Amino acid sequence: MDKSVLNDFLSGFDDSRFPYEFLKTYEPMECLAENPAGETLLIKHRQTGAYFIAKCCTDPMLWTNTTESRLLRELHHDGVPAFVEEYRKDGMVCVVREYAHGIPLDKLIHEKRLTEQQIISVGVQLCDILIYLHGQSPPVIHRDIKPQNIIMDEDGTVKLIDFGISRIYNESAQIDTVFFGTQKFAPPEQYGFSQTDSRSDIFSFGVLLCWLLTGETEVKKALGKVQNKRLAGIIRKCTAFAPKDRYMNVVLVKDALTGRTIKRGILASLCSAAVMAAMIFVLSTSGKYLSGTQSAGITFEEPLIEQAVRLALSKSDKEVILKKDLLSLTELYVFGDKAAANNEMYGTYSDDFAKNNGNVQRGSISSLNDVAKFKNLKKLLLSYQNFSDLTPLSELTFLEYIELKHNPIQDVSPLSQLVSLDSLFLYDTNISDLTALRDCSRLTCVDVGYTRVTSIAALEGLDSLRMLMIRETPLETLDNIELYPMLEQIYLSRTHLLDLSPLLGLPRLQLAEVSESMRSAAEDIEKEAGFKIIYQE
Amino acid sequence: MPQQNMRKIRTSNLLQRLFKTSNLETFMGKNEDAMQMPSFHTYISELCKEMGLVPERVIKQSSIERSYGHQLFNGIRKPSRDKVIQLAFGFGLDVDGTQKLLKIARKNFLYPRIKRDAAVLYCISHHIGVVEAQNMLQDLGLTLLGGE
Numbered sequence: 034m035d036k037s038v039l040n041d042f043l044s045g046f047d048d049s050r051f052p053y054e055f056l057k058t059y060e061p062m063e064c065l066a067e068n069p070a071g072e073t074l075l076i077k078h079r080q081t082g083a084y085f086i087a088k089c090c091t092d093p094m095l096w097t098n099t100t101e102s103r104l105l106r107e108l109h110h111d112g113v114p115a116f117v118e119e120y121r122k123d124g125m126v127c128v129v130r131e132y133a134h135g136i137p138l139d140k141l142i143h144e145k146r147l148t149e150q151q152i153i154s155v156g157v158q159l160c161d162i163l164i165y166l167h168g169q170s171p172p173v174i175h176r177d178i179k180p181q182n183i184i185m186d187e188d189g190t191v192k193l194i195d196f197g198i199s200r201i202y203n204e205s206a207q208i209d210t211v212f213f214g215t216q217k218f219a220p221p222e223q224y225g226f227s228q229t230d231s232r233s234d235i236f237s238f239g240v241l242l243c244w245l246l247t248g249e250t251e252v253k254k255a256l257g258k259v260q261n262k263r264l265a266g267i268i269r270k271c272t273a274f275a276p277k278d279r280y281m282n283v284v285l286v287k288d289a290l291t292g293r294t295i296k297r298g299i300l301a302s303l304c305s306a307a308v309m310a311a312m313i314f315v316l317s318t319s320g321k322y323l324s325g326t327q328s329a330g331i332t333f334e335e336p337l338i339e340q341a342v343r344l345a346l347s348k349s350d351k352e353v354i355l356k357k358d359l360l361s362l363t364e365l366y367v368f369g370d371k372a373a374a375n376n377e378m379y380g381t382y383s384d385d386f387a388k389n390n391g392n393v394q395r396g397s398i399s400s401l402n403d404v405a406k407f408k409n410l411k412k413l414l415l416s417y418q419n420f421s422d423l424t425p426l427s428e429l430t431f432l433e434y435i436e437l438k439h440n441p442i443q444d445v446s447p448l449s450q451l452v453s454l455d456s457l458f459l460y461d462t463n464i465s466d467l468t469a470l471r472d473c474s475r476l477t478c479v480d481v482g483y484t485r486v487t488s489i490a491a492l493e494g495l496d497s498l499r500m501l502m503i504r505e506t507p508l509e510t511l512d513n514i515e516l517y518p519m520l521e522q523i524y525l526s527r528t529h530l531l532d533l534s535p536l537l538g539l540p541r542l543q544l545a546e547v548s549e550s551m552r553s554a555a556e557d558i559e560k561e562a563g564f565k566i567i568y569q570e
Numbered sequence: 571m572p573q574q575n576m577r578k579i580r581t582s583n584l585l586q587r588l589f590k591t592s593n594l595e596t597f598m599g600k601n602e603d604a605m606q607m608p609s610f611h612t613y614i615s616e617l618c619k620e621m622g623l624v625p626e627r628v629i630k631q632s633s634i635e636r637s638y639g640h641q642l643f644n645g646i647r648k649p650s651r652d653k654v655i656q657l658a659f660g661f662g663l664d665v666d667g668t669q670k671l672l673k674i675a676r677k678n679f680l681y682p683r684i685k686r687d688a689a690v691l692y693c694i695s696h697h698i699g700v701v702e703a704q705n706m707l708q709d710l711g712l713t714l715l716g717g718e
Contacts, residue, residue, distance in 0.1 A: 039709055042692045048685055060713060063651065064681035074684065077713060140676055 051089065052122035059087065059129070073195075076129070084132040085117055086194075091125050104173060104196045105130055109361040110409060111431075112162035112192050133194055135186035138245070142180070149261060151189060152245045153290055154475065157452050158191045159183065159238065160287035161431060165409070167231040167283055174230060178237035179218040180244065217250040220276070232276040235286060239271025239279075263292070291452055291472065330354055331406065337396050337418075338403045341365050341372035362407045363431075369393040369417040379414055386417065393417070395439075401425040411453075416440070421463075423447040437462065438480075445469055459484060460502070468493045482506065482524070489513045503528065504546075504569075511535035525551070526569040533558050610654075610675045611645035617661060618643075632660030633700045633716075651677040652715045655690055659700035668694055686712045 048056065059076035062084075066073040071090035078085065105116035105128070114131040121127075136144070138155070147155070159178075166173040175182075175193065182195045220236030240250055246264060249255035252272045259265040267289045273279045280286045330353035333339035339354075345362055348354055366373035368382035371393060385392040398418040404410070405425035410432055417439040426432065427447040435448070436458035443462075446469035448454065456478040457470075465485035470476055471494025479495065480502035487507050492498065493516075500522045508528040514520070515538035523536070524546040533554045536545055542564040547555050555566045608616070618625055629639030634656055641647040642657070649657070654675045658668035669679050680687040680694075689710055693703035704714050 038696075038698075039706065042689060042706070045692075046685060046688050048683070060686065061684035062686060062713065062718060063678045064684060064687070065678060067681070072683070075678075077718075143676065 050091070050122075050125055052120035052125060052127055055087070055120035055122075055127045055129075058118075059085065061087070071125075075132070085129050086114070086132050087127045087129050089125055089127040107169070108166070108173070110162060110165045111363065111411065112158065112165070113196075114192060114194055133184040133186075133192040135184040135190075135192070138180035138183045138185060141185055142245075142248070147245060149246070149264075150474070152242070153264075154189060155183070155185065155191055155245065156238075156242055156290050157287060159193065159241075160283050160290065161453070162191075162193045163231075163234055163238070163283040164287065164430075167234070172231055175234050176237075177218075178234055178241055180241065183241075220272075230276065231282060232279045235271050235279050235283060236273075236276075238283075238286065239268045242271070243268045263289075287452075331356060331359065333403045334400055335398045335403050337367050337370070337372055337398050338365070341367045342403075342407075344372055344374035356406075359407055360409055363409055364412040364414075365404070365407065365410060366414045367396055367398065367416070367418070368414070370396045376412075376414075383416070395419070405429070413437075426451070433475075449473070466491045467495060470495060477519070489516075492517070499541075514539065522546075530554065536564070537561055539564075607674055609645060610649065611643055613671075613674045614657065614661075615643060621661065623661065628657065628660040630660070631662070631700065632656040633704070634660070649675055650718060651675070652718045655680070656700055656715050658694065659703065662697070663694070665691060665695050685710065690715075 048061075051061075058079060060079055061074045062077050063075040064072055065075055065086070071088065074087045074089060076085050076087045077083070105114070109115070114133050117129040117131060119126065119128050141147075163175070163178075166175060173196075175196065177195055178193075182193060184192045184194060186192075218237040218240045220233045240252060242264065243252050243255050243259070244250050246261075246268075247255040247258045249258070252268060256265050256269060259268065267286065270289075271279055271286060280289070333342070342348075342354065342359075342362060342365065343350065343352075345365060346354065346358055348358070364375070366375065366379040368379050369386060371382045373379040373382060382393050396415075396418040398415060399420050401415075401420055401423065402425050404413065404415075405428065408429065408431075410429050412434040413426070413429075413432060414434075414436040416436060419441065421441045421443060423437075423442060423445065424447045426435075427450060430451060431453055432448075432451050433453045434456045435451075435454065436456075438458055438460040440462055442459065442464060445457075445459070445464060445467055448457070449469045449472055451473055453475060454470075454473045455475045457476060458480040460480050460482040462484055464481060465487070467479065467481065467486075468491065473495075474497060476495055477497050478500040479492070479498060481491070482502050482504040484506060486492075486503060488510065489508075489512060492501070496517065497519055498517045499519050501517070501520060502524040504524050505527040508525070508530060511530060511533065512535065514523075514535045518540055520539050521541050522544045523539075523542065525533075526546055526548040528548075528551075530547075530551060531554055533545070533547065533551070534557070536542060537558055542562075544565050544567065545555075545562075546567050546569055549568050549570055552568065555568070559566060607613075614628075615625070617623075618628060625640065625643045626636075629636060629643075632639065632653075634642070634653060638647065642649050642653065651672065654672055654677055655668065658671050661667070661671075663671060665680075672679055680691050682688045682691055686707065689706055689712060690703060692698075693706060698706070700715070707714050
């Protein structure tokens with residue numbers, strides 16, 4: 034290229050406002066948003082080619098309050114992009130954070146219309162993020178919940194971005210002195226009537242829900258268009274003018290969305306009675322419990338679980354594990370007597386076990402009480418142990434993937450509230466029935482091989498199933514399999530099935546796995562089958 | 571040639587004009603009713619007719635692989651932002667025409683305050699073709715179009 038052209042271009046261009054190290058490390062690729070206070074840029078790491086987001090702020094008034102960097106450093110949640118780095122220069126601060134892959138809801142809505150179920154899923158995921166934020170001490174209020182700040186990826190997973198105007202709730206402050214937020218989605222108190230608290234996010238959440246369902250943000254006008262009366266009621270309550278008339282917290286919003294309000298109400302009365310009884314007991318026995326100090330480090334009941342936590346968090350045996358460390362724990366792996374740091378290592382132990390080479394012995398875990406402390410856990414793999422009670426998992430609402438093979442488990446009902454659960458592996462357990470999981474609307478993959486499941490009725494209500502493994506069970510009939518029309522893969526080897534024709538009623542089926550001994554039954558349907566049949570020994 | 575109809579704008583003027591605009595959305599009238607926008611493939615097909623061009627030629631001038639280009643015109647594929655910019659070169663659009671094309675593709679506008687976009691804007695406003703534009707990006711140590 035002609036040097037004079039390059040020089041002409043360079044003479045008219047100046048990006049010296051950015052910190053030097055920032056430009057040395059990243060190449061700005063696109064401007065996602067800009068206003069007088071600064072720019073939000075899509076940037077590319079010059080060495081790795083990975084994408085990140087940079088918020089480059091030029092307004093000195095906002096620097097002193099730059100909450101985004103401070104907040105993001107403290108937050109560890111898959112629904113919140115992680116803080117990466119901060120660069121400073123006279124006149125500018127650039128906060129680099131993880132790039133949330135996907136499309137903001139405001140753009141997505143032009144490409145495809147979300148179904149009511151998808152909208153509820155967005156709502157539930159957003160509730161989980163807000164429960165996490167509002168559960169911080171002190172609570173973090175986002176204050177700018179709107180479609181542009183919610184990114185959805187191809188799997189339908191959402192992330193909440195832009196913590197630029199978030200604030201940590203200050204109980205002593207009476208009102209917000211500066212109006213931020215996006216008018217259509219902001220609650221009245223954000224105009225300065227009183228201080229915003231978690232109910233302000235609830236207001237914006239309500240407007241968002243209304244917009245997702247109707248495309249409109251004027252709730253009063255749009256409510257008539259919401260056909261689902263339950264959702265209309267939720268929107269109405271979220272967007273009440275006075276904060277006191279809204280839901281008290283996001284847990285209640287989530288309960289209302291998932292239809293669990295009534296169940297939780299009963300549970301809450303029972304719990305509060307139990308808490309009262311416990312308090313009376315403590316007060317009457319000794320006052321010292323009330324003034325007891327917080328433990329410096331977490332103690333574990335199960336050594337194997339502790340080992341797995343240390344591996345996951347890269348903590349040596351001598352290092353203290355604090356409660357806040359556990360917030361970043363999202364995955365936990367143990368197979369038999371081997372704790373593993375990741376899926377790959379777990380897979381190696383699982384293979385060793387399958388080869389029966391004596392390398393893996395049954396593990397010693399008999400209680401999951403430790404696991405109840407891992408509030409952000411998404412993936413739990415604890416196979417070949419001795420525990421049977423799953424109650425400690427009942428509050429881990431972020432759990433998406435559970436693998437508990439080769440354990441003496443009989444009852445899955447403690448998992449019934451896990452709305453994020455999408456995969457459940459219970460091979461070689463004593464399970465006979467999964468109907469308690471009917472409210473787990475995201476549950477798409479289930480392995481109940483080598484269990485006591487004897488009929489398809491054991492799966493009643495699991496309408497979203499796409500993959501079902503039911504090998505090595507005394508299954509004799511596929512009656513009612515058509516009640517699972519989403520099924521794409523089914524694994525039936527070593528069952529007692531003689532008739533596979535009900536599989537022809539599954540419109541989405543792509544693959545059926547059967548035993549060699551079931552070949553004649555398979556050949557009977559092969560010509561009509563629009564799916565692939567594979568044979569196992 | 572569409573370029574012949576274009577007004578030559580000095581870079582400094584162009585950049586100054588764009589710098590002065592405090593809000594690009596206002597500049598480009600982004601607040602127009604977004605729902606009324608045509609689909610991208612409809613728009614580029616119409617643009618071809620309007621400018622008396624055939625897709626084959628536009629694709630070639632864009633340095634986009636032939637079958638991929640036709641898929642963009644057929645609406646089978648959705649373009650990345652870089653592909654939209656390449657098509658703007660292929661059509662020989664001016665700055666406003668390029669920004670409009672990006673808007674219809676629902677991509678972010680070219681932003682003159684970051685180097686890569688500024689270089690692209692420079693090339694577009696100086697009627698520099700896509701190959702030369704790629705050379706310029708290379709010389710400046712920036713990611714080439716299509717290399718995003």
